[in-house]
Amino acid sequence: MSDTLPILEVEGLAKSFTLHAQGVRLAVLDGIDLVLRPGECVVLDAPSGHGKSTLLRALYGNYRSDRGRILIRHRGDMVDMASASPRLLLEIRRETIGYVSQFLRVIPRVPTLDIVAEPLASRGLAPIEARRRAAELLTALALPERLWRLAPATFSGGEQQRVNIARALIAAHPLLLLDEPTASLDTENAGRVLALLAERRDAGTAMVGIFHDPEARRSIATRLFPLPERTLAA
Amino acid sequence: MSEAPLPEIDRLAKRYGERQAVRGVSFALWPGEVLAIVGESGSGKTTLLNMIAGRVAPDAGAVRFRSAAGAVVDLAALPEADLRRLVRREIGFVHQNPRDGLRLSVSAGANIGEPIMAAGARHYGSIRRAAAAWLERVEIDPARLDDLPATFSGGMQQRLQIARALVTEPRLVLMDEPTGGLDVSVQARLLDLLRRLVADLGISVVLVTHDLGVARLLAHRLMVMQQGQVVESGVTDQVLDDPHHPYTQLLVSSVLAA
Numbered sequence: 001m002s003d004t005l006p007i008l009e010v011e012g013l014a015k016s017f018t019l020h021a022q023g024v025r026l027a028v029l030d031g032i033d034l035v036l037r038p039g040e041c042v043v044l045d046a047p048s049g050h051g052k053s054t055l056l057r058a059l060y061g062n063y064r065s066d067r068g069r070i071l072i073r074h075r076g077d078m079v080d081m082a083s084a085s086p087r088l089l090l091e092i093r094r095e096t097i098g099y100v101s102q103f104l105r106v107i108p109r110v111p112t113l114d115i116v117a118e119p120l121a122s123r124g125l126a127p128i129e130a131r132r133r134a135a136e137l138l139t140a141l142a143l144p145e146r147l148w149r150l151a152p153a154t155f156s157g158g159e160q161q162r163v164n165i166a167r168a169l170i171a172a173h174p175l176l177l178l179d180e181p182t183a184s185l186d187t188e189n190a191g192r193v194l195a196l197l198a199e200r201r202d203a204g205t206a207m208v209g210i211f212h213d214p215e216a217r218r219s220i221a222t223r224l225f226p227l228p229e230r231t232l233a234a
Numbered sequence: 235m236s237e238a239p240l241p242e243i244d245r246l247a248k249r250y251g252e253r254q255a256v257r258g259v260s261f262a263l264w265p266g267e268v269l270a271i272v273g274e275s276g277s278g279k280t281t282l283l284n285m286i287a288g289r290v291a292p293d294a295g296a297v298r299f300r301s302a303a304g305a306v307v308d309l310a311a312l313p314e315a316d317l318r319r320l321v322r323r324e325i326g327f328v329h330q331n332p333r334d335g336l337r338l339s340v341s342a343g344a345n346i347g348e349p350i351m352a353a354g355a356r357h358y359g360s361i362r363r364a365a366a367a368w369l370e371r372v373e374i375d376p377a378r379l380d381d382l383p384a385t386f387s388g389g390m391q392q393r394l395q396i397a398r399a400l401v402t403e404p405r406l407v408l409m410d411e412p413t414g415g416l417d418v419s420v421q422a423r424l425l426d427l428l429r430r431l432v433a434d435l436g437i438s439v440v441l442v443t444h445d446l447g448v449a450r451l452l453a454h455r456l457m458v459m460q461q462g463q464v465v466e467s468g469v470t471d472q473v474l475d476d477p478h479h480p481y482t483q484l485l486v487s488s489v490l491a492a
Contacts, residue, residue: 020480108422
């Protein structure tokens with residue numbers, strides 16, 4: 001894979017949080033360098049509190065970085081997420097970077113099938129086709145069909161998480177950020193998700209993920225990425 | 235990324251007596267984007283919205299608006315008659331209180347039909363059909379076409395107001411606390427409806443709200459105002475999840491989690 005062009009190049013990334021009310025500054029990440037190519041799955045390797053989720057969120061532009069560059073191959077060019085305008089950032093998220101969070105956050109009362117289809121519909125795909133693809137994914141993730149017409153608010157944690165995963169996978173982004181996608185799933189469903197992810201990875205999707213389960217790591221990671229211990233600055 | 239921004243707000247300012255209500259606010263919005271403006275009462279959000287709507291004349295700055303023909307005009311510099319024509323055609327306004335945006339003495343159908351007639355339509359049958367279609371679009375039974383808005387619930391009145399504001403397909407819609415006075419369950423339904431309409435019509439939306447949950451679900455971008463100034467702005471989840479300004483941090487940390 002080393003001959004393919006990187007899809008992500010992180011250079012000297014630093015992130016801290018200044019909490020004005022408490023008068024503290026928390027330096028979480030500093031000097032992070034990372035290169036990722038298509039078909040690679042990098043699993044972040046560090047104990048809790050070392051900034052794994054922070055790095056993932058910074059890569060998605062959810063957290064704004066203090067220093068450094070986050071270069072993403074978007075529409076053929078390397079663009080810097082860290083300095084992108086809101087409009088460009090939203091476009092990159094629509095087309096290039098997908099994110100699986102631990103929680104499903106959606107407008108209440110919208111049916112599951114529409115929630116999953118929405119990323120495709122927002123790219124202009126016909127609603128019927130978007131719903132058909134959503135149904136395919138929900139089937140692959142074994143979410144019972146009787147739930148598709150319902151809003152996910154009353155679903156179990158594992159059901160909601162599969163809706164979340166389907167929504168993140170449907171747009172086939174070339175780069176996926178995964179924040180413990182299998183954490184709330186039973187073994188069987190976790191296996192389904194991992195198989196789906198491995199399939200995507202082998203087809204060329206690049207991934208950066210957080211997986212605590214050793215079994216999950218073994219099956220999905222092509223490489224581990226250690227994070228140094230964070231420092232508390234004044 | 236090909237189209238042009240609509241509108242482009244350039245260093246808008248407004249003073250009321252001793253009080254500087256809005257100080258040098260600038261932003262550009264693109265078709266299909268929803269921008270939420272949050273901030274406490276008196277932070278200048280509604281004054282800003284009213285200046286963009288051509289209802290309040292700014293002391294300084296410009297509201298640049300690209301007409302369908304491609305010409306760029308500054309709302310703040312337009313003669314009164316031209317301003318009124320452009321606002322009627324291109325800008326929809328949704329008030330917090332539906333009674334401010336509706337005519338209560340005429341039927342639901344007339345509330346939707348009037349803007350179409352003002353835009354030049356004359357055929358009674360086709361206006362009535364368009365009104366019925368819009369009632370359905372905002373999830374009101376078309377059989378209610380001849381009923382007065384006063385017989386509607388608060389949520390229905392708000393949906394009727396939205397239909398009245400959108401029926402002429404304006405390219406910019408301004409909303410002042412559109413879900414403000416509604417029950418939570420009614421709010422959710424309205425949010426879903428608004429999101430679908432915005433996506434379908436590809437319009438630009440500026441939304442003033444004090445509800446950060448509404449901003450998160452509806453807005454792509456967020457602007458935080460304090461004492462007439464923008465203290466922080468960005469993609470909505472950035473500002474809410476990683477607030478930098480002390481005031482934004484206070485605002486975000488003050489929300490009760492349900």
